[in-house]
Amino acid sequence: MTSVRIGALAPLTRPGWVEAGQHLLAGAELAVGEVNDTGGIGGRPLELVVRDTAADPHRAVTALGELAELGVVAAAGEYHSVVARAAAARADALGLPFLCSSAVLDALTDHPTDWVARLAPPQSRGWRVYGDFLLGAGHRRIAVAAQPSVYWATGTRVLRDHLGAHGGTVAELDMSVLTPDAVCDALVESRATALLLLVGHPDPAVPVVRSVRGDQRLAGILIGAPAGQPEFATWGASLGDDGTGVPFLRYLSERLSPLGARVEGALRERLGEAPSFVAFEGYDMVVVLADALRSYGVDRASIAAGWPHIGVEGTRGPIRFCRTPGTGVWQWAWAPVEVVDRDPARPGRLRVLRTG
Numbered sequence: 001m002t003s004v005r006i007g008a009l010a011p012l013t014r015p016g017w018v019e020a021g022q023h024l025l026a027g028a029e030l031a032v033g034e035v036n037d038t039g040g041i042g043g044r045p046l047e048l049v050v051r052d053t054a055a056d057p058h059r060a061v062t063a064l065g066e067l068a069e070l071g072v073v074a075a076a077g078e079y080h081s082v083v084a085r086a087a088a089a090r091a092d093a094l095g096l097p098f099l100c101s102s103a104v105l106d107a108l109t110d111h112p113t114d115w116v117a118r119l120a121p122p123q124s125r126g127w128r129v130y131g132d133f134l135l136g137a138g139h140r141r142i143a144v145a146a147q148p149s150v151y152w153a154t155g156t157r158v159l160r161d162h163l164g165a166h167g168g169t170v171a172e173l174d175m176s177v178l179t180p181d182a183v184c185d186a187l188v189e190s191r192a193t194a195l196l197l198l199v200g201h202p203d204p205a206v207p208v209v210r211s212v213r214g215d216q217r218l219a220g221i222l223i224g225a226p227a228g229q230p231e232f233a234t235w236g237a238s239l240g241d242d243g244t245g246v247p248f249l250r251y252l253s254e255r256l257s258p259l260g261a262r263v264e265g266a267l268r269e270r271l272g273e274a275p276s277f278v279a280f281e282g283y284d285m286v287v288v289l290a291d292a293l294r295s296y297g298v299d300r301a302s303i304a305a306g307w308p309h310i311g312v313e314g315t316r317g318p319i320r321f322c323r324t325p326g327t328g329v330w331q332w333a334w335a336p337v338e339v340v341d342r343d344p345a346r347p348g349r350l351r352v353l354r355t356g
Contacts, residue, residue, distance in 0.1 A: 006073060088100060
């Protein structure tokens with residue numbers, strides 16, 4: 001019997017965030033298995049056709065062309081915002097429905113499109129919640145250690161605008177020229193009370209954390225990582241106790257629904273570790289596509305036309321799409337947002353610091 005094919009984009013090799021890609025696929029594969037155990041799509045099995053982006057926008061664009069030629073009815077996935085933006089543009093040009101699971105850059109496309117929908121909340125929303133956390137914790141003088149990237153630049157702008165409206169300041173430290181020790185000197189000079197890591201992991205994030213933690217002049221400074229680097233096991237493996245108490249954003253509810261709790265257990269068994277929010281995003285993207293395929297058929301245009309009419313229970317709540325200003329795509333506007341960190345007393349435990 002001919003399968004119904006959907007494409008999946010994920011970073012599975014370096015310099016992509018491989019752990020994120022693995023968790024994304026684990027969630028997607030679990031959901032595909034459950035769809036097929038309950039009759040598939042009109043009696044036809046659902047098949048996941050995977051392509052590795054390696055965090056390269058050009059590879060993502062090429063992969064989407066290959067997937068379209070292979071006859072996939074839709075594509076989904078991707079973790080890195082710059083890559084997802086390239087994929088969304090290509091999907092729009094191809095007339096291929098694309099469900100972005102995890103990337104958050106607000107302007108996912110240059111112009112409004114009906115071909116693209118997204119599960120992850122826009123960066124402006126999540127990073128404003130992070131800004132509220134900083135303000136609530138008494139931080140007004142913020143430094144960001146940033147690498148050149150539209151994603152990091154956009155995040156910095158969101159924070160500067162949001163904090164500035166409440167009397168806060170954001171100083172930028174250019175990680176294309178500064179060493180970890182020079183970052184410490186700049187922090188002392190700026191009198192910042194919080195340093196945010198807008199950089200890649202493990203390098204230069206790990207060396208910067210080690211330098212800051214080891215500098216007695218900076219004993220009271222908060223280190224934060226809004227993009228979520230501490231979510232994955234390699235963070236703790238690289239930094240040990242130095243990696244605890246670093247607040248980051250995750251798109252997950254502290255209290256899971258019965259569906260979410262069941263999926264959490266299955267993902268933990270599949271991964272051999274606690275699933276990240278990215279694994280839940282991978283599961284939910286297949287749940288959404290399966291609902292669209294069952295409701296509107298396997299015609300690409302019909303799937304895209306169905307985005308505003310989808311209503312399905314996901315692991316993190318009911319999923320519905322609407323138009324959100326500034327995104328250009330169909331957006332799940334109610335995705336949960338939390339600021340969490342790893343408890344220094346129990347590194348395996350995540351503490352919820354703020355919700356939004």
